[in-house]
Amino acid sequence: MEKREYIITELEKINLTPEQILSHTFDDEIKNRLAKVVEVEYPIAINLLFKRVLNSLGLEKLGSRLDEYFNNIVKETNLFSKLEIDKIVYYPNENAKCNYFRPSVEGARYSYQIPIIEGVNCIIYILERSNKSFYKTELLNQFAKEFNYERKGSQVVQLFENSRVMAKSINAIKESGNHKILL
DSSP states (O other), rough: OEEOOOOOOOOOOOOOOOOHHTTTTTTHHHHHHHHHHHHHSSSSSHHHHHHHHHHHHTOOOOEEEHHHHHHHHTSSSOOOEEETTEEEESSSSSSSSOOOOOOOTTTTTOOSOOOOHHHHHHHHHHHHHOOSSSEEHHHHHHHHHHHSSOOOOOOHHHHHHHHHHHHHHHHHHOOOOTSSEEO
16 A cells, blocks of 8 residues: 555646536536546546536636536546545546545545545554554544644544544454454
């Protein structure tokens, strides 16, 4: 498992109104931007993907009309989506693999925007590097530290719990009789 730097896609900013977007005049441009963000930042949660593209179009809020538009237009691309417990995550294609996690950097993404597979990979990374088992609270502390979170708020705990559950379901980790987590 690998730890990587998080890189934010650089998109040229253009200023569009919601009406211009909804007119479908810029569909090809928006599809290209969606694809570029996914190529650079995959796996990426759908809400963060839409936010990146929306911000590059000079807008801040994804209202209900634009949300419907983005949900429809992303389906017109060749991007691959996958449901991870409670969020949709995008990849460039169905063969794209994620064997890494990327710690958070200021302003890049919130813990609720981190794909669960990255949380799974972080748990595996910690267990591989330490070569020992952890109690759940110890592993949570290390997990938060690896993702650069000083505090463990409810969203970080939720990411950890979802990651632990997914890691167990794919047999990447085990929990021993004394409640320790190991590879």
